[in-house]
Amino acid sequence: MTDATASPPTIPRRRLDAWPLVLVPALALVALPLVGSPTSWVTLTVAGLAMGMMIFVVASGLTLIFGLMDVLNFGHGAFIAVGAYVALSALGPLAPWLASGDPVQTVLALLTAAAVAMVVTGALGLVFERVIVRPVYGNHLKQILITMGGLIVAEQLIRVIWGADQKPMPLPAGLRGGIMLGDVAVEKFRLLAVGVGLAVFAAMTLVLNRTKLGLLIRAGVENGEMVEALGYRIRRLFVGVFVAGSALAGLGGTLWALYRETLTADIGGEVMVLVFIVIIIGGLGSVGGCFIGAILVALTANYVGYLAPKLALVSNIALMVAVLMWRPNGLWPVSKR
């Protein structure tokens, strides 16, 4: 970047709006006395963080698609489901590695399956954008209808290809069990999910803030017309972001299926409810908001599910209402022209 000597400012320098960051520890601290047992609280918190990271991986691509392309893609769940099924198929030939119990071979097998899932869902995203989404740019009602239709068709195709019955997708032996941290056992898979989520967040933050491509995406979210007037082909950017978002959904689907250890064709739909809540809470187009929102949603679901299971279903809706009453455009809204 170019350097310029900055004189003492007379207007406020760019400052991080830290209040949303405070919400996560505040929620965890409020939950501690309510849960009572510190061991249970740590277990619930780690499980919530892992679930939050999986939701973030799925939601981060969708929030950029919303923000940059102004597309309401209800078909995003199809990529989650396809990603999960493709990973299941890819893991088949890698069974000897998984059965070995060797952590390195286990991780290598999962990385391979996740990579295949991402490539396939990314390619499907390219086709989906061209065939389904492109004709309905600028028309939200048609976007909702046609992408919902795309989701239904995809789910039926999954049943045709992989069968309608529930498929087992057990955790590999190398990821079973936990690691003892004092008196608390933390499941290995949850640590892996947290690691993957943090890696995706770090990579997206790096790309969005430290590269010209990232600048273009952030500028395009704000004012796509001006990006074009500067000489950049935003259509290519749209396609790239759509493909990347679909690939991330495939990665998220792989993680989610391993977390549930079973697979059904409607796996995408059940995650999408949480995903939409997360991107609304975070602010449409905001990756940072999506990250915080995903953690808040997952922690709330876990704490409330433990304390008052009957309220678990409404807890995230209540969280969304509370956040929107505080910040109507989400935690970190993106400026729009």
Place this chain on the structure above:
Amino acid sequence: MAGPLLSLAGVHTHIGRYHILQGVDLAVEDGGVTVLLGRNGAGKTTTLRTVMGLWKPSAGSVVFAGRPIGGAPTPDIARAGIAYVPESMGIFADLTVEENMVLAARDGPPDAGRLDWIFSVFPALRTFWHHRAGVLSGGQKQMLSIARAVIEPRRLILVDEPTKGIAPAIIESMIRAFLELKATGTTILLVEQNVRFAGAVGDRVAVMDDGRVVHTGSMRELVADAALQARLLGLSLEASH
């Protein structure tokens, strides 16, 4: 090069069911500042947006540097050498001033010499270089918008009402910037309602009314001829000084 740098012939533009440009004929000569004057709704902004490809002409031809660009994609038009400063300024509020400039410098990092010139004309941009553009004042945002358009050499710059709602002190900086830019041989097509600003920087003038160009001539002649001003614009340039 023979002929005008930009020429519009019989250009019609529809926005939805509204027929805004109704046969615009306009020639912008290479070098200097051509000012588009006219009352609100005359079609000045639509003319700039049509040239930029942001609205597609429904009929007529737009030729830039000998190449037809009517209806071409906006990025291609920008890459042909046209920069655009919209009335809304179009700055990216969530990006810093620096990031706005880096994006505008399409062909690589901003040139240090050109950046120094921009800072000499608009010192505020140096001061707030690392600040989010959204926190700048209206005048500073306008400076940034113009600076973005000139960070790399462009053959033609389309500027839409740069003085709208801007403090007089900043208008003086803008006059200086436009005069210096003009001296470098850059061609500017300027939509402006502030006749003092238009008179200070303009070489040629085209007056629009009801989606057509109804008068073309030199800015000096228009400034000197109160009767012509009254007939074309319903106001006197002298009166606005």
